[in-house]
Amino acid sequence: MSTKVEFAVQMTCDSCVKSVKKSLDVPGVSSVDVNLDTNTVVVDSTLRTEEILQKLQSTGRKAVVKGYAGTSAAVCVLEIGSGVVKGVVRFMQVDPNTCIIDGTIDGLNPGKHGLFVNECGDISNGCNNIGECFNPKLIKAGGDERIYGDLGIVAAEEDGRASFRLADCVVKVPEIIGRSLVVTELPTGGNRLACGVIARSSGLFQNPKTICSCDGITIWDEKNSPK
Known part of the structure; x- marks a missing residue:
């Protein structure tokens, strides 16, 4: 499914525009x-x-996400946990x-890993206080209906x-904002490798900030990106 994403890109002339489009x-x-x-x-x-982002930055220009199309959007920076997985x-x-x-997500061991929205967004004690997998219907694991x-x-x-890039028919963005996202060692929910709080993100044309001419970066939609 196609989606629209708005980026701020450092451009000064028509040549910049042509380079970005190319x-x-x-x-x-x-x-x-x-x-x-x-x-x-x-x-x-x-x-x-x-x-x-990588394609925009390949032109030699600084670029950051400003907003997303749709009824609502959110972003999570996975940076709490082992320190290796981000x-x-x-x-x-x-x-x-x-x-x-x-x-x-970077820093993982090769192979399969589980991705979960957990109940709480409390990362004051690492990934220990984020609760269990968000399960408002109290569905039993292993059944026909997905948790x-x-x-x-x-x-x-x-x-x-x-x-x-996944198309999910269960998750509703307003219901997960303030909760946590966690990546685990095993698909069934093993060791918690990294977690972060799911925060509201701007929609298209809702972020009024611009790139600063002095250092080029003032509007990071997420403060860190995978290296």
Whole structure:
């Protein structure tokens, strides 16, 4: 499913606009709207947000996420836990029944890992106080109906990076804001490798900040990104 994401990109001239458009002339991108006056780029695509960022940054320009299309959006920075596993996961409610979950997680052992929304957003004691997998209907594990917070399995490649884009028909963004996201060692919920609080994110054209000409970065939608 295609989604629209708004980026702030450091641009100063028509040549910059051409360079940005050329970088996004790839399969999976259906439209690119570049506004030189506001230094914004809106991309409609099926690509992961991190992929688009990398393409924009490949032009030599600084770029950050400003907002997402849809009824609501959220972002989680996975940085609490072992200190090795870090990532950014974004949630975009594109319609009442579909949430796009788009993420990149680094530092994992190669293979499969579990991804869960947990009950609480208390990370004051690492990942110990975030409760269990969010399960408002008290569904028993192993049944036919999916537990709400069980987002499934993500697979890390040999370099330790898991990149994914999921269309979820259970998650509703307003219901998970303030809760936590956790990646575990095993799909069934083993050792908690990293977690973070799920925070509200801006929609399209809702973030008024711009790139600062002095250092280029003032509007990070997430304060860290996977390295």
